[in-house]
Amino acid sequence: MSPALRSSRARAQLTLKEPPASVGAKPGGTIARLDLQFNPSTLELRKTTEWRRSPSRMAGQSALPEFVGSGPRELSLEVFLDATATHDNSVEQAVEKLMKACVPTPASLGRKKPASPWVRFEWGTARTTSFDGVLSSLSVSYTLFDVDGKPLRATCALSIEEASVDPPGQNPTSGARTARSTHTVVAGDSLALLAWREYGDATAWRVIAEANGIDDPMALVPGTELVVPGLRDAGDEEER
Template identity: 90%
Template sequence: MSPASRSSRARAQLTLKEPPASVGAKPGGTLARLNLQFNPSTLELRKTTEWRRSPSRMAEESALPEFVGSGPRELSLEVFLDATATHDNSVEQAVEKLMKACVPTKASLGRKKPASPWVRFEWGSARTTSFDGVLSSLSVTYTLFDVDGKPLRATCRLSIEEASVGPAGQNPTSGSRTGRSTHIVVAGDSLALLAWREYGDATAWRVIAEANDIDDPMALVPGSELVLPAMSDAGAEEEQ
């Protein structure tokens, strides 16, 4: 490959944006941008679907599955950082940018609606791997150090979960939400998944948590009934 071809190759980048100020809104301004030194060697893209069965003791065969909805996309990738030939001679500045995607932004704290930044991975003209999401996991392994202990190389493994799919307020099975509805919790349910199905925004899980007085969003009991506020109700709660 010629030097000209290498220099014109598209470079991957990660962009951190201010989370939406309200349910259904677009992300805000750019908080940080990390231009990757090296394009990823692999990208893992996952998407799940959820089905529900109602078994019957009298049935000879298993019950037909009922489609509940499709889950968000999840992109996993490795980011390699090398500061041996850079001016600052450390990878910690780039790592700190990634760490910012795991904590609430100052603006969201000021609104009393804590939320971490939205993250977008972009690489040239790729579409399936480019979407607005939230960082669901991040791990950093330092692999080379200077004599003073300063990390010079690092491998960062991160997963981005899609946060917005289509117009807010749309549900794959019931259409737009115009009134309160209920949902019976099944195994595998999470507030983020329910918020995505109901509002098209996984970060709106707090609306459901507040409507049901849920202190621990991870402790959903299968068989319990949850109230899912309408978008108009959710907006009214935010204004209070």
């Protein structure tokens, strides 16, 4: 490979942004940016779909599955950090940037709506792996230390779960963002998952809980029909 091609090689980076101030809004300003020293050797991209199937009494037959919805994309990668050839002589500063993505930002705490930063992985012109998301897991393995115990090398395994979605709150029949809809509980359902599908925000599950008088969000009985408020209804209930 020629020197010209090596110098033009795209470098991957992770950007931490202020979480949206409201459901459906865009992320805020940049909090931190980590330019990766080494491009990842592997990227694992996952996406799930959810189906509902009613039991069939006919032996040897199964009911047709009903499409419920698709889950968010999840990107997993490893970030290798090496401070042996840098002036910082430690990887802790880079690790601290990643750790910021796991705790609420001061601005979100000030709004009394704690939320961790949104994370975006970007690498050249790649699109399928470049999306706004939240850090769902992070583990750091230190592999080399200085004589004083300072970590010099680390491998960080992280997973980013997609948080950007199409405008939430759409009612499939009316298309109205303010209309209420209903949902029949199936095995494996949770209020957080339902809030994610409807509003694009899993933390908005309390709105659904209040609308249905649910005290224990973990005790959902399959077959129960829940009322799901629209975005405007949800806002009105929060103001009361």
